[in-house]
Amino acid sequence: MCYDEPAVTVTLEERVLARNDxxxxxxxxxxxxxxxxxxxxxxxxxxxxxxxxxxxxxxxxRPVAVIxxxxxxxxxxxxxxxxxxxVVQVNTGAGCHLDAAMTRRALxxxxxxxxxxxxxxxxxxxxxxxxxxxxxxxxVVIVSVTEGADKPLKYPYMFAVADLVVINKTDLLPYVDFDxxxxxxxxxxxxxxxxxxxxxxxxxxxxxxxxxxxxxxG
Amino acid sequence: xxxLAIAENIVDTVCTRAAGRPVRRVTVRIGALTxxxxxxxxxxxxxxxxxxxAHGAALDLDLRPAVVFCRAxxxxxxxxxxxxxxxxxSADVTVTAGxxxxxxxxxxx
Numbered sequence: 001m002c003y004d005e006p007a008v009t010v011t012l013e014e015r016v017l018a019r020n021d022x023x024x025x026x027x028x029x030x031x032x033x034x035x036x037x038x039x040x041x042x043x044x045x046x047x048x049x050x051x052x053x054x055x056x057x058x059x060x061x062r063p064v065a066v067i068x069x070x071x072x073x074x075x076x077x078x079x080x081x082x083x084x085x086x087v088v089q090v091n092t093g094a095g096c097h098l099d100a101a102m103t104r105r106a107l108x109x110x111x112x113x114x115x116x117x118x119x120x121x122x123x124x125x126x127x128x129x130x131x132x133x134x135x136x137x138x139x140v141v142i143v144s145v146t147e148g149a150d151k152p153l154k155y156p157y158m159f160a161v162a163d164l165v166v167i168n169k170t171d172l173l174p175y176v177d178f179d180x181x182x183x184x185x186x187x188x189x190x191x192x193x194x195x196x197x198x199x200x201x202x203x204x205x206x207x208x209x210x211x212x213x214x215x216x217x218g
Numbered sequence: 219x220x221x222l223a224i225a226e227n228i229v230d231t232v233c234t235r236a237a238g239r240p241v242r243r244v245t246v247r248i249g250a251l252t253x254x255x256x257x258x259x260x261x262x263x264x265x266x267x268x269x270x271x272a273h274g275a276a277l278d279l280d281l282r283p284a285v286v287f288c289r290a291x292x293x294x295x296x297x298x299x300x301x302x303x304x305x306x307x308s309a310d311v312t313v314t315a316g317x318x319x320x321x322x323x324x325x326x327x
Contacts, residue, residue, distance in 0.1 A: 007242055007325045012235060016227050016246065016319045097220055128220035131253055156300035157253035189301050192309050 020132055023100035027107065027135025031118065036065075038118040039214070040136035042158060044151075045124030047144040048168040050076045052201040052210075053119055057083040060211055065112035067120045069098045076121065086110060097128040100135055117214060126155040144169040145176050149183035156190040164195045164213060171200040221258040224319075225266035232324045233271045241272040243325035250284040251300060251316035275324075284316030 015021065031038050041049050050068075057064045057080060066087040068076040077089035088110040090102050103120060112118045120136060122129040141162040143151050146169060152159040159165060165187045167180060184196050197213065199206035232241050248254050256279050263277040284297040290308035297303075302311050 007327055009323055009325045010235065011323045012231070012321045013323075014231055014321045016224055016231070016321055019227060019230070095223075097223075099223070127253060131220055131224075157251070160251070160300060189303070192302065 020100045023104060024133035024135040027100055027104055035115045036112055036118050038136040040120050040122060040134050040139045042122045042129045043124060043142035044126045044147060047142045048201045049121050049142055050079055053121060054079055054083040055201055057085040063113050063116035065110055065116050065118050067106045067110060069121055069123045071123060092123055096123055096125050097132050098122050098134055099132045103134040126158045130158045130161050138163040140164045140166060142166045142168050145172050145178040149179045152186035152190055159187055159190045162191060162194050167198045168201055170198050170205055171203040221254060222262040224254060225262040228321055229266045229270050229272050231321055236271050236326045239326040241275045241324050241326055243276045245278040245280060245322040247280040247282060247318045247320045247322050249282045249316040249318040252319045256281060280322060282315055282318055285314050286311035287314050
């Protein structure tokens with residue numbers, strides 16, 4: 001390598017995620033143009049994202065399509081397909097989040113029907129997915145009562161980007177030490193604008209509020 | 219470890235802009251509200267740059283604090299954490315800094 005020439009400093013002032021953000025914008029325009037509303041579902045592993053989706057697919061009176069993100073296996077896609085919705089599984093391998101390019105490839109495969117509601121179930125992870133716009137219209141973060149009420153304070157980046165926070169597994173409240181009001185306060189502390197719902201995806205508590213939120217333009 | 223994906227984005231951008239010239243130094247501005255860990259960025263940087271025009275380039279991080287403007291007391295306040303709350307007690311604040319994630323400049327040979 002030749003270093004004889006003097007070094008030159010070039011000012012760039014470019015957004016690091018410009019490429020992802022541009023792709024995400026294109027995804028959003030494509031979806032909006034087809035009357036499709038896209039929801040990015042994020043949480044830690046095991047919070048009940050897929051269970052909530054299975055039930056939503058069965059009960060919501062609107063066509064639903066799903067993009068499933070996991071590091072490995074088609075297990076979640078199998079569950080969604082069995083519930084009756086078209087689904088594409090994205091396996092990220094070592095990757096810890098979905099990005100706009102992966103979402104676009106999945107969208108091209110899935111081809112969700114016009115007017116449908118599209119859920120993108122992100123890789124279970126309360127940190128990395130918060131940075132990557134996929135082209136969604138709204139972001140939902142799920143936290144379950146078995147995880148602890150302090151999660152919003154411990155993972156504030158994720159809760160700060162949520163439009164809606166769903167506190168799930170309320171059927172287990174008698175058996176765990178989880179203070180719902182404290183959790184609500186912690187969510188509001190890091191994100192004063194977030195809507196908060198409490199549900200049990202298995203027993204059905206609170207689901208009418210979830211469906212109303214989805215229908216209300218989310 | 220999203221820092222690897224971020225580092226790869228930076229390497230792609232600077233190599234494209236360098237148009238074949240070797241990149242010696244890159245400066246990146248990171249706000250405190252971006253969930254990007256400086257140590258993890260530095261760790262991923264060499265990995266992402268290996269075999270590219272940015273191979274061996276130094277990475278300088280310009281770390282910026284989170285700042286809010288409080289409408290109640292009409293002042294700018296630096297946040298000690300991610301909770302958007304003014305020391306005066308008001309939550310009626312707007313984040314004015316801390317969300318930066320920019321490639322500021324690069325030095326090419």
